Amino acid sequence: MAPILVVGASLAGLSALDALRTAGHDGEVIVVDAAPELPSDRPPLSKQVLAGTMEPEAAHQPLANRLAELDAEIRFSTSATALDAATRTVTFADGTAITAEGIVLAMGASPRRLPGGELAGVHVVRTLADSLALRRDLTASPNRVAVIGAGFIGAEVAATCRGLGLEVTMIEAAPVPMVRVLPSAIGGFVADVHRDHGVDVRLGVGVSGLLADGDRVRGVELADGSVIDADVVVVGIGVVPSVDWLEGSGVPVGNGITCDETCLAAPGIVAAGDVAEWFNPHFGERMRVEQWEHAIEHGAAAGRRLLAGDDGEPFGSVPWFWSDQYDRKLQMAGRPAADDEVVMLDGTVEERRFVAGFRRGDRCTGVLGVNRPRHAIQARMRLVESLNWAPIRDLFT
Amino acid sequence: MGVDMKVVVNFDLCESNAVCMGIAPEVFEVRDDDFLYILQEEPAEELRGKVEEAARRCPKQAITVED
Numbered sequence: 445m446a447p448i449l450v451v452g453a454s455l456a457g458l459s460a461l462d463a464l465r466t467a468g469h470d471g472e473v474i475v476v477d478a479a480p481e482l483p484s485d486r487p488p489l490s491k492q493v494l495a496g497t498m499e500p501e502a503a504h505q506p507l508a509n510r511l512a513e514l515d516a517e518i519r520f521s522t523s524a525t526a527l528d529a530a531t532r533t534v535t536f537a538d539g540t541a542i543t544a545e546g547i548v549l550a551m552g553a554s555p556r557r558l559p560g561g562e563l564a565g566v567h568v569v570r571t572l573a574d575s576l577a578l579r580r581d582l583t584a585s586p587n588r589v590a591v592i593g594a595g596f597i598g599a600e601v602a603a604t605c606r607g608l609g610l611e612v613t614m615i616e617a618a619p620v621p622m623v624r625v626l627p628s629a630i631g632g633f634v635a636d637v638h639r640d641h642g643v644d645v646r647l648g649v650g651v652s653g654l655l656a657d658g659d660r661v662r663g664v665e666l667a668d669g670s671v672i673d674a675d676v677v678v679v680g681i682g683v684v685p686s687v688d689w690l691e692g693s694g695v696p697v698g699n700g701i702t703c704d705e706t707c708l709a710a711p712g713i714v715a716a717g718d719v720a721e722w723f724n725p726h727f728g729e730r731m732r733v734e735q736w737e738h739a740i741e742h743g744a745a746a747g748r749r750l751l752a753g754d755d756g757e758p759f760g761s762v763p764w765f766w767s768d769q770y771d772r773k774l775q776m777a778g779r780p781a782a783d784d785e786v787v788m789l790d791g792t793v794e795e796r797r798f799v800a801g802f803r804r805g806d807r808c809t810g811v812l813g814v815n816r817p818r819h820a821i822q823a824r825m826r827l828v829e830s831l832n833w834a835p836i837r838d839l840f841t
Numbered sequence: 842m843g844v845d846m847k848v849v850v851n852f853d854l855c856e857s858n859a860v861c862m863g864i865a866p867e868v869f870e871v872r873d874d875d876f877l878y879i880l881q882e883e884p885a886e887e888l889r890g891k892v893e894e895a896a897r898r899c900p901k902q903a904i905t906v907e908d
Contacts, residue, residue, distance in 0.1 A: 487900060506897055737860070737898055766858055766900060775858065817859035818871045825863050 445471055448750065449534060449542050450516070451524050452550035453477035454486075455736065456717025458507040459743030460548040460750075461514050467751050473515070474542060476522040476534075478551075479571070482508060487736055489575035490600035491768055495607055496579065500572055506740070524551075529694030529710040546750040549690075549701055549715040550743060553683035553734065558592070560654035565661040566677045569597050581676045582608055589613075590664045590674035592651055594621035596767055597680030599634060603769040606641050613644040613672045615651060615664065624682070625765065625776065627802050629786040630812060633793050634769070641770050646672075683734060685719045700732045706756030707746040716746035726760035727779055727809075727831070735765040762827045772796060775817060777824035778810025778831075789840040790819060799823065801836050808836040847883050847907045848892055854903035861895035861904060868892055 448464060450457045453475050461473055477483065484503045492498035507514070523537040533543045555568040565586075567578040582589070582605065591602045594616035602614045614621075620631025621638075635645050650667040654677060664672045685700035694710060696702040701715040703722040709715045715722075717739040721732035733742070738761065745759040767774045780802035789811070791798030799819045802810040808831055813820025819839070826835050848868060857877050861869035867888055870878045884892060889906075896904040 485902075506899075506902055736900065740898060764860075768856075773856070773858070815875070817857045817875060818862070818873060821859035821863040821871065825866075 446532075446543055446545040447472035447474050448546045448548070449473075449532075449544035450475040450548040450550060451477075451534065452548075452552055452717070452719075453479070453518060453520075454483040454550065454552050454717070455505060455739035456552070456719075456743035456746070457548060457550035458505060458511075458514075459740045460550060460714075460716060460747035461516050462507055462510075463744040463747030464751065465514050467748055469751055471545070472517070474544075475516045475518045476524065476536070477518075477520055478523040480521045482511075482518075482520075484572040486570070489572060490569050490597050491604055493572070493575045494569070494579055494582070494601065494604045496583075500576060503572060523689075525689050527690055527693035527695060529713055532712050545712065547713045548743075548746055548750065549695070549709065549713065549719060550717045550739075550746070551686040551719050553685045553700075553718040555679070555683050556681045558651065558654060558679055558681070560656065560661070561679060563654060563656050563661040564659055565675055566654060566679065568679050569601060570683070578676070578678065582610060586610060586674070586676040588672070588674040589676045589678065590615065590672045591678045591680065592664065593680035593682070594618075594634070594638075594645075594647075595624060595680055595682065596622070596765075598678065599638070599769055600767060601678050601680060602638060602643050603641070606643060606770070611644075612642075613646060613664075613674065614638060615646045615649065615666065615672070617648070617650040619648045621645075621647075623782060626812065627780050627784045627786055628782050630793075630800055630802075633796075633814075634774075636793075637769060637772055637796065683718065685732070687719060699730075705758040705760075706752075707742070707749045707759050708756060712750070714746040714749050716742040720746075722759065724761055724779075725758045726762060726828075729779075731763070731779060733761075733763045733779075735763055737764050762824060764824060771815075773815055773817065774812065775814075775820040776810055776812045777820065777827050778802065778808070780804075780810035784809050787837075789823075789837070790816065799840065801833070803833055806833050807831045808833045811836060845883065845908060846886065846889055846892070848879055848881070849905045849907055850877060850879060851903045851905070852877075854901045856901050856903075858900050860898050860900060864895040864898065865891035869895060 621634040811823035859871040
């Protein structure tokens with residue numbers, strides 16, 4: 445029997461492997477990854493590892509300690525270059541190929557870059573090596589760090605840099621931070637927290653280019669003509685799903701790999717994690733989620749799906765993320781739209797400790813807790829049961 | 842039969858994310874003081890699946906299940 449091939453050895457891929465073994469699959473499984481070693485756990489890369497409070501080797505994925513018992517052949521530095529979905533054959537950069545019984549596509553995504561991104565002092569934060577390279581520049585006492593983008597990476601890196609006592613300017617083209625995950629009406633809170641901590645926050649202004657002094661960055665020019673002098677620049681403007689190599693493969697690609705509600709992209713081929721868009725039946729909409737716990741859950745669902753033949757279960761999910769910025773812990777369940785109504789359920793924005801519900805008609809599309817872990821998780825449990833607004837409201841009355 | 846499952850939380854790592862409580866509320870509780878309390882250190886065997894899932898999904902990898 446041909447092996448099952450897992451492309452990508454990060455959270456989603458290894459969770460798929462774990463699910464295959466948990467379900468009793470004892471056939472051969474081969475896991476490949478383009479990286480030279482097991483990808484690290486990513487959440488600490490913009491926080492503890494960057495701050496120097498966690499040893500790099502401690503930033504390992506949850507399944508790293510159990511890899512041996514998962515009994516897979518793992519091949520690093522192995523880039524997949526082509527797929528033929530009809531025969532389930534993947535070709536690699538070294539010219540070899542594997543024809544598989546089933547394939548899990550979990551390649552993740554790679555950071556968007558700016559022109560000038562190759563200049564010394566310009567960083568992205570995706571891998572352990574990225575984080576350590578940025579840390580080296582941060583420990584060399586830069587005059588100012590410019591953070592481009594106020595999403596997860598930008599906001600967390602800005603907070604970490606302030607914790608290191610560095611001057612920080614955070615630049616965001618949208619009118620509020622974290623626009624891709626939070627309704628705009630609450631995003632201003634995130635900007636205020638950063639201002640409270642001394643970050644120079646520039647919102648609603650794009651970047652027109654990076655300025656160089658020889659081969660080293662010296663600043664950022666903004667679309668309004670102003671210049672931020674900065675000897676370190678961190679670019680956190682989102683990621684692009686790693687799907688280039690799937691062109692002509694027969695696997696549908698749009699916003700990442702296009703899957704059905706059971707994680708299936710083509711017969712015998714599933715996809716999970718950052719790279720995969722699927723129809724989430726719990727929300728009744730298609731989504732692609734770039735979050736830590738989602739990768740675990742989605743990977744496991746994809747692994748199980750591969751063993752289910754024609755009888756796959758829909759994968760319904762309430763996405764969940766957390767983000768630590770200064771002494772604030774943001775936790776959100778759900779998937780609100782930018783223009784959803786924001787209802788304060790508990791606490792106030794002013795005290796920086798609250799629970800906010802996001803509402804669209806009779807539906808609760810998400811709940812954000814700030815330093816409210818108990819309530820955030822209780823709301824999440826209700827959202828898993830249903831997205832009705834009333835039970836969420838009742839939790840707080 | 843592994844009837845002697847023991848739940849151990851490394852409180853130096855725990856950040857009260859409360860993910861464990863969402864998965865196994867019989868065993869884990871984050872209270873209004875934002876601290877995690879273990880309700881049962883040696884939960885019944887039928888909770889093993891939930892407890893192991895909570896350990897797997899803990900963002901801080903602070904939970905271990907000892908036999």
